[in-house]
Amino acid sequence: MTDNDLSGLYEKIDAAASEVAQDVIEWRHHIHQNPELSNREENTEKFILERLEEIGIDGDDIVSGIAGHGVVAYIRGGNTDGDPRTILLRADTDALPVKEDSGEEFASEKTDQDYPGGPFPIAHACGHDTHVAMLLGAAKVLHGLRDEINGDILLVFQPAEEGPPAGEDGGADLMVEEMDEQGFFNPAPSMAFGIHIGPAPVGSITYARGIQNAASETVKITIVGEQVHGSTPWQGIDPMPAVGDVLSNMGQIYRQIDVKERFSITLGHIVDQGRFNIVGKQVEIYGTVRSLTTDVVEDINRRIERYVTNIAEAHGCTGSVEFSDEIPPVVNAPEWIDAILPTYERVAGDKPVVEIPPSMGYDDVSEFIARFGGVYALLGGQDIAFTQDGKVEKVGDESRGMVPNHSPQFYVNDDALEYGVRLHAHVAVDHLMGELNAEVAGTEDEA
Structure with a gap:
């Protein structure tokens, strides 16, 4: 097929998207005012289910409680021409402790009193409210045009993208595992697609060719000393000096690895078992390691372990x-980028479509x-523009x-x-109707 063959379907998509736009805005505002932290998205789940049922999707084709x-x-x-495929469209649903x-006017005033480590204020400071609303809007558009589409759309509303609390499982890894167990990947989707909203001009589309976002892992460092009353610190072993040395020495790792290797070590949360008048026994440090x-x-992990072990030992911990x-x-494999760029440009219209460097996010x-x-x-x-000088x-x-x-000030223009x-909707139709193809099965080897 060619663009001309699908031009009528594109026009129907755009008209339907315009019709559903106000609903999408209202859905977004509701979700924004009612944010929920990772692994606690119960009301968001209910809201999604209600909207999918209103759209008219068969109840047998909706499954909740996954991950x-x-x-x-x-x-x-409903179009049986050609070789039917399945495209997976994903949106994340959780909010942040911000x-x-x-x-x-629809800002969040919510607080989670019971979340581990809390209480925390909650906000959709990463735009996941828009991700859910946009995918629900696309679901309504695509469901209305389903008889003209060859293949299936698999909608995935995923919790805990920001990471589950310590000691809990969650996020995409668990979602993939449970979807696989329940047969959603038999047959497997032939493409996965998602959107992230961010600080660029309204309607612009940016992308990286190859690695777009960093690999990440969570790190937990535990320093154990010997608890004692604050009036007699010499009778115990204070873990705090060791913690201070660990924090200050992490920067040395940047001097030991080739400067061309882009990575970051962020230690952002400390939990102490002590009190103002007690030298606590144990301190836990939480953070992330990211790399392109x-x-x-x-190599980074080995160096972190060596520093922690040796510094703790030097302090008697x-x-x-x-x-x-x-x-x-x-x-984003280059083959996929080449295939999808015409779709990006069609949807963006007069808005910029720009290649960008990889992100450490x-x-x-x-x-x-x-x-x-x-x-x-x-x-x-956002209400900004890129100038010619960048x-x-x-x-x-x-x-x-x-x-x-x-950021606490993060915003999205409706x-x-x-x-x-x-x-x-355009990506789904292009892929299912044979316009958007790439001769790669996945990207694991690219990393």
Whole structure:
């Protein structure tokens, strides 16, 4: 087929996306005002189920409770021409422990009193509210056009992308495992696709060719001393000096690995068992290790373990390190990028489509793309513009400028949502109707 053969279907997609746009905005506002942290997305799950049922998707084609609060649904295409395929469209559903300061009328005021380590304020400071709303909008569009589509759309609403609490399983890895056990990959999807909203011009689409997002893992460092009353510290072993040395010496690892290797070590959370008048026995340090090449991670891990063990011993303590939640990099294979660029340009219209460098941010959508092949698109959602010299300028008197994800001030212009609905739907139709193909089975070897 050619673009001309599908032009009528594209027009129907765009018209349907325009019709559903206000619903998508209202869905987004509801989800935004009612955020839930990773592995606690119970009400978000219920909201998704209600919307899918309203859209008219057969109840037998909707399954909930996957990987905790994940939802999976099929839209069955009715066009039997050619060789039917399945495309997987994914959106993440969880929020962050951030106190929102966006100024939106629909800003979150929620707090989770019971979350491990909390209480925490909660906000959709990474845009997952928009991801859910856009995929629901695309579901409504595609369901309405299902009789003209050859193949199936597998909708995946995934919890815990930001990472489950310590000691809990969750996220894409568990979602893939449980979906596989329940037969969702028989036959396997021939493409996985997702969208992440971010600080770029409304309607723009950015992408990296090859590695787009870093590999990541969680690190837990434990330093154990000997508890004692604060009035007699010499009778115990204080783990705090060892913790201080561990934190200050992590920077030395950057001097021991080739500067061309892009990686980061972030230690961002400390839990102490002590008190203002007690020298505690144990301190736990939590963080992440990220890298654009998986080869260097083992070397980094060995160095972290060596520093922790030796520094702890020098202070009379014991030290140990645990690595978990290993997430592969997001890799947009060049063949997939070449195949999808015409779709990007059609959807973006007069908005920019721009290749960008890789990001050190991680996203566990990589679990789906590594297994089935596909692409992760970055959709712009802010009131800014790129200048010819590569700078960013505000657009409009009310613009809040460029604000990164995870910031308390993070915002998304609702005008971006219709672009996301159209992008999901155009990609699905192009792939299922034979316009978007790549001769690669996955990206695991690319990393």
